[in-house]
Amino acid sequence: MSSTAPRSGMRVLMFGWEFPPFQAGGLATATVGLVKGLLRTAVDVTLVVPFHAEQSPLPALRLVSADGPADLVVHRVASPMTPYGGVAAYAEAQAALARGERRRGAVYGADLFAEVERYAGLAGAIAAREPHDVIDTHDWITFAAGLAARRVSGKPLVAHIHATEYDRAGAGANPEILRREREGMLAADRVVANSHALKRTCVERLGIPAAKIDVVHWGIDGDGFPARVTVPPVFRGHAPGARAKVPVVLFLGRVTWQKGPDYFIEMAAQVARFEPAARFVVAGQGDMLPWVIRRAAELGIADRVHFTGGVGGEDVHRLYRLADVCVMPSVSEPFGLVALESLRHGTPCIMPRTAGVAEVVRHAFKVDFWDIQAMTNQIVALLRHRALREELALNARRELASPRFSLEEPARLTAQSYRRTRPPTASAR
Amino acid sequence: MTDICIYAQVHQPFRLREYRLFDIGTEAAYFDDEANRRLLRRVADKCYLPANRLLTQLIRSSGRRFKVALSLSGTLMDQLAEWAPDVLVSFQELVATGGVELLGETHGHSLAALASAEEFRAQVAEHRRAIQRWFGQRPTVFRNTELIYWDGLAPEIAALGYQAVMVEGADHVMGWRSSNHVYAASGTPGLRLLPRNYRLSDDVGFRFSNRDWDGWPLTAEKYADWLQAAGGDSIHLYVDYETFGEHQWADTGIFAFLAQLPEECFRRGLRFVHPSSLAARPPVAELSFPRPTSWADMERDTTAWLGNQMQDSAQARLYGLRAAVLATGDPALLARWKRLTTSDHLYYMCTKWFADGDVHKYFSPYASPYDAFVAFMNVAQDLEQATLAAAPVRPAAAGQEGEVEAYLGGMACVA
Numbered sequence: 001m002s003s004t005a006p007r008s009g010m011r012v013l014m015f016g017w018e019f020p021p022f023q024a025g026g027l028a029t030a031t032v033g034l035v036k037g038l039l040r041t042a043v044d045v046t047l048v049v050p051f052h053a054e055q056s057p058l059p060a061l062r063l064v065s066a067d068g069p070a071d072l073v074v075h076r077v078a079s080p081m082t083p084y085g086g087v088a089a090y091a092e093a094q095a096a097l098a099r100g101e102r103r104r105g106a107v108y109g110a111d112l113f114a115e116v117e118r119y120a121g122l123a124g125a126i127a128a129r130e131p132h133d134v135i136d137t138h139d140w141i142t143f144a145a146g147l148a149a150r151r152v153s154g155k156p157l158v159a160h161i162h163a164t165e166y167d168r169a170g171a172g173a174n175p176e177i178l179r180r181e182r183e184g185m186l187a188a189d190r191v192v193a194n195s196h197a198l199k200r201t202c203v204e205r206l207g208i209p210a211a212k213i214d215v216v217h218w219g220i221d222g223d224g225f226p227a228r229v230t231v232p233p234v235f236r237g238h239a240p241g242a243r244a245k246v247p248v249v250l251f252l253g254r255v256t257w258q259k260g261p262d263y264f265i266e267m268a269a270q271v272a273r274f275e276p277a278a279r280f281v282v283a284g285q286g287d288m289l290p291w292v293i294r295r296a297a298e299l300g301i302a303d304r305v306h307f308t309g310g311v312g313g314e315d316v317h318r319l320y321r322l323a324d325v326c327v328m329p330s331v332s333e334p335f336g337l338v339a340l341e342s343l344r345h346g347t348p349c350i351m352p353r354t355a356g357v358a359e360v361v362r363h364a365f366k367v368d369f370w371d372i373q374a375m376t377n378q379i380v381a382l383l384r385h386r387a388l389r390e391e392l393a394l395n396a397r398r399e400l401a402s403p404r405f406s407l408e409e410p411a412r413l414t415a416q417s418y419r420r421t422r423p424p425t426a427s428a429r
Numbered sequence: 430m431t432d433i434c435i436y437a438q439v440h441q442p443f444r445l446r447e448y449r450l451f452d453i454g455t456e457a458a459y460f461d462d463e464a465n466r467r468l469l470r471r472v473a474d475k476c477y478l479p480a481n482r483l484l485t486q487l488i489r490s491s492g493r494r495f496k497v498a499l500s501l502s503g504t505l506m507d508q509l510a511e512w513a514p515d516v517l518v519s520f521q522e523l524v525a526t527g528g529v530e531l532l533g534e535t536h537g538h539s540l541a542a543l544a545s546a547e548e549f550r551a552q553v554a555e556h557r558r559a560i561q562r563w564f565g566q567r568p569t570v571f572r573n574t575e576l577i578y579w580d581g582l583a584p585e586i587a588a589l590g591y592q593a594v595m596v597e598g599a600d601h602v603m604g605w606r607s608s609n610h611v612y613a614a615s616g617t618p619g620l621r622l623l624p625r626n627y628r629l630s631d632d633v634g635f636r637f638s639n640r641d642w643d644g645w646p647l648t649a650e651k652y653a654d655w656l657q658a659a660g661g662d663s664i665h666l667y668v669d670y671e672t673f674g675e676h677q678w679a680d681t682g683i684f685a686f687l688a689q690l691p692e693e694c695f696r697r698g699l700r701f702v703h704p705s706s707l708a709a710r711p712p713v714a715e716l717s718f719p720r721p722t723s724w725a726d727m728e729r730d731t732t733a734w735l736g737n738q739m740q741d742s743a744q745a746r747l748y749g750l751r752a753a754v755l756a757t758g759d760p761a762l763l764a765r766w767k768r769l770t771t772s773d774h775l776y777y778m779c780t781k782w783f784a785d786g787d788v789h790k791y792f793s794p795y796a797s798p799y800d801a802f803v804a805f806m807n808v809a810q811d812l813e814q815a816t817l818a819a820a821p822v823r824p825a826a827a828g829q830e831g832e833v834e835a836y837l838g839g840m841a842c843v844a
Contacts, residue, residue: 274450353796363780365799377449381803387738388802395780 011044012418013132013149015123015142017083026253026337027083027162030194030218031138034160035072037219037411043418045072046130048123048145050079073130077122079115081141084254087112087174113176120144127152134418136160140177143184156421158414159188164201167332168258182206189421192216192414195356198334214420216413217360219405220340226314229321234306235279247278247383250323250347252316252338253330255286260329260369265292267329269299270376275383278304283319285310320345324389325382329369330355339364344400348392350378360404363395431609432663432702433656433694434623436498436572436595437670439477440538441469441505442773444794448804453811459765464794466512473516476674481519483673483684487691488528495691496528496701499670500572503536503556504771506563517563524564530703531560533568533591539770540734542573542582543721544748548770553589570595570704574772576625576667576724577731580717583617591620593708595667598624599722599729609661611710615717621708622716625667625724629659634668638681646682649689657697663707667724726781734775739802743775746809750816757819766812769805777801 016031035045080093090112109115123145127135136158137146143159150157164181165173185191185202191213193199199215202208231245249271253259261282268280282292282305289307296305311319320326326342326349333355340357342349343364351358353366365378382389403409443460446452487495501520509517523529535541535552536559542549553571560566571586572595586594598608608624632652636642644651656664669676677683694701725733735741747769754766778798795801 362797363799364797366796373449373451377451377807378799378803380450381806385739385742385802385806387742388799388806391738391780391802392799 010134010415010418011046011132012038012134012136013046013048013127013130013153013155014136014138015048015145015149016136016138017049026335027139029337029341030162030335031160033218033220033407034411034414036221036223037407037409038415039072040408041411041415043411043415046075046126046132047072048075048077048126050081050119051076075126075130077119077126079119081112081115081119083139083141084168084256086169087177090115116141116144116180120148124148124152134158134421136414136418137184137188138162140165140181140184143180143188147184147187156189156418157187158190158192158417158421159185160192160194160414161185161198161202161334162194163198163258163332163334164206166201166205167198167334168256170257170331172257178206182208188212190214190417192417194218194335195359197354197356197359201334214413214417216410216417217356217404218335218337218340219407219410220337220344220400221407222344225345226317226321229318231322235322237277245322247275248323249278249280249379249383250283250319250326250342251281251329252283252311252319252326252342253328255282255284255289255292257288258330258332259284259286260331261286261288261292262295263329263369263372263375264327265295265299265305267327267372267375267379268296268305269301270372271379271383272301272304274376274380278383280305281308281319281323282306283308283311283316316341317345320347323347325350325379327375327379328352328355329367329375331369333357340400340405343393343396346393346397348382348389348396350375361396361399363392363399430698430700431656431659431661432700432707434498434663434665434702434704434707435496436500436532436665436667436704437672438500438502438572438667439505439670440502441465441472441508442538442771443504443508443768444468445774445804445808447800448807448811450807453807454814456811457815459808459811460768461794465508469508469512469516472671472675473513475679476671477516478519479679479684480670480673480687481516481523483688484529485523485526487688488523488526491691491695493526493528494695494701496530496703498530498532498570498704499524500532500534501560502534502538502771503552503559504538504768506559510563521564524566530570530705531564531566531568532595532704533557533560533571533589535574535770537767537770538574538772539767540574540577540731540744540772540775541770542577542585543731543735544744545751546585548748548751549585550589552767552770569593570623570708572667575731575734577721578622578718578723579721580615580617580719583614583620587614587617587620593621593623593704595665595704596622596624596716596718597722597724597729598627598665601729602716602718602722606714606716607661609659609664610713611663611707612714612716613712615715618712618715621710621712623663623665623704623707624716626659626664627724629655629664630666630668633666633686634672634676637672637677637683637686647686649686649693652686652690653693653697653699656694656699662710662713663702733779733781734772737778737780737798739778739780739798740775743778743802743805743809746806750809750813753816754812757816759819762812762815762819769808769812774801774805778805 017028038045109118127149134156135146135149137143138160139162146157165177185208193213193215196215199213203210235245237246251264255261271278296302320342326347328351330352333352335356339349339351350365352369358366367374444465446461534556536556537552541552570593571591576597578596608626612622614620614622637647673683721731722729754762777793777795778801780798
């Protein structure tokens with residue numbers, strides 16, 4: 001046996017999200033990272049994840065504990081819920097399911113809230129037969145499931161908050177979702193927020209007592225990163241004497257209001273004025289995609305902007321590697337895992353100064369998301385000066401090598417939060 | 430008997446505006462005049478004016494037995510002349526007491542010594558003229574920017590007519606030897622070296638107000654005891670002038686400490702001397718500085734300014750423009766270029782401590798070293814374009830000698 005972590009004897013029943021195959025969503029990545037970290041720190045995990053009946057479930061979550069003692073049980077519950085599930089998105093998913101008629105016998109809720117309740121009912125049943133010491137949930141959609149599980153088992157409940165409805169929708173926030181977020185966090189025994197900024201939102205806008213919120217920033221590992229990627233023909237320089245690869249500026253994330261794709265496209269037009277050879281990649285899907293495509297054409301840069309749609313797996317790594325800079329002009333970014341992924345790949349990142357990740361990463365450009373000129377200034381400088389690119393990449397990589405950015409560190413802090421929950425009632429032990 | 434030689438550095442840079450890509454070719458104002466003026470005023474009110482008053486009084490009341498040396502950078506003198514003439518007068522009154530010796534340095538507080546011997550000579554000469562103009566002194570002792578010094582620089586300094594140089598008494602140079610003596614420069618024996626006693630200097634400069642330090646609180650009495658116990662011929666104490674009132678605020682008791690120090694020293698038989706009087710003494714031995722050594726950080730090297738790719742490429746870019754700027758014969762372009770040589774611009778690009786979040790170690794107007802680099806390189810780009818646009822006064826083929834003369838003549842007009 002190698003350096004085996006001491007077994008904590010703790011088992012967590014987690015209502016989380018499986019990494020969806022065709023979506024680069026931070027929440028799923030974050031929960032998978034947390035599970036990995038917990039397993040490595042010898043906390044056992046029973047993970048309950050919804051899967052789209054329309055898609056076949058992933059054959060296996062390849063989460064293997066390096067040292068063996070901890071173990072993972074995965075339960076998949078058929079449900080059209082998605083981590084970023086707005087009410088409209090759910091309706092769309094429902095319609096798609098109806099068209100496809102691939103219901104596989106599952107009975108879904110009539111609307112998102114009904115589905116959340118149905119899921120909660122299933123959660124109670126799982127909690128009754130799965131032994132556990134603590135329950136962990138991830139964002140409002142799973143809060144009801146966590147509460148149902150607690151009613152059954154009497155074990156303490158932790159509410160992980162990754163983003164509030166205010167972050168996702170701003171002024172268009174859905175009041176019912178806000179209510180459920182608030183009630184879930186108030187009812188939980190402990191709340192874990194992924195940044196101080198998000199904690200402030202929870203305290204100031206949702207009225208959650210500051211004393212019950214722990215801040216745990218995310219980490220990252222380099223698992224599955226390819227050692228080398230080849231430059232696809234589309235990004236090769238053709239002009240005589242041109243660089244082997246054209247400069248690439250990357251936007252990776254959901255193409256929604258929250259992520260600021262509109263700022264990205266305006267900025268791209270500015271950068272193109274100074275660096276005509278530069279190409280821009282918008283990787284992701286979302287309700288603003290048609291608007292962004294139209295805007296690129298209006299700005300006369302349609303030939304230089306590539307829309308990849310949703311990307312997953314290897315392609316994500318490839319994009320980070322090919323990019324000279326990754327830009328995150330998010331209106332709201334409670335954490336911003338994309339920044340860590342980009343930096344881990346050695347690609348400099350421009351992030352909003354209000355992002356949660358900006359609280360912990362120092363070696364990056366930090367801007368106001370609306371300041372297109374500032375971003376243009378930094379991007380052009382990055383494309384022009386190799387010294388700047390290399391210095392940023394080198395220092396960021398060194399910074400991320402610190403244990404505080406590992407997967408173990410957030411897992412350790414999360415386990416601390418688990419222990420900080422009120423002691424279980426007498427009947428529960 | 431041990432002599433005490435105190436020298437304080439007085440310097441302010443011309444900080445850049447947040448100069449963006451969009452400003453290139455359209456905006457000739459590189460420097461943030463408003464911020465520079467405000468910061469100068471703040472440091473003048475907190476440090477320069479009260480410290481000048483106190484030193485004037487200490488020199489007068491001791492019948493000039495209390496003595497100090499100051500080095501004022503050229504950029505500081507430019508700022509005082511332009512924005513704070515009252516403070517310039519205050520320095521002039523202090524110097525007029527006869528108790529202050531002024532040192533020579535590079536006018537731009539630059540790293541020219543590491544980049545261009547020709548530029549180094551030009552800036553030293555310009556600084557000498559500025560000291561002459563404002564204070565009527567001719568410095569005979571030299572201190573290079575941040576005490577950067579190595580054996581190779583010694584002949585240059587000697588050739589410019591200086592008799593002694595302030596250097597860092599770094600452990601890797603001193604070895605078992607004490608810094609409390611006058612040394613000779615290895616290879617240039619006519620030049621005296623006055624190594625800084627960094628422990629006793631930093632007790633005041635860095636540790637004075639540190640409550641975790643076992644020497645806290647530092648009284649003049651205690652410090653004079655330490656000086657007396659240190660032994661040697663002469664103890665060389667070098668600090669930033671901003672120590673008095675800016676780095677160490679008035680409420681730490683730094684001014685009271687300074688006010689009592691001369692009397693406590695006299696009582697113990699310690700004397701104050703000017704560096705030039707030490708330069709006349711025979712050296713105890715030669716000291717060799719094989720590599721450029723500074724008074725900065727634990728490393729005592731030049732990596733705070735030229736320690737990463739951004740700094741190296743910014744420095745190369747700047748000095749790469751020099752010949753073309755000189756060839757234009759345009760004093761305004763030259764003045765702007767010269768202000769970019771100030772070492773602070775490179776210091777802001779230092780990434781060494783940035784990772785630790787230890788930003789309080791130094792003041793930077795930028796959010797990050799990367800932003801500092803971007804602004805600097807944008808300015809360099811504009812300067813290059815402005816240089817290309819300016820019609821050269823003489824053909825590019827003109828000899829080097831002619832260019833330097835043009836520079837020196839041009840600088841006189843700029844002042």
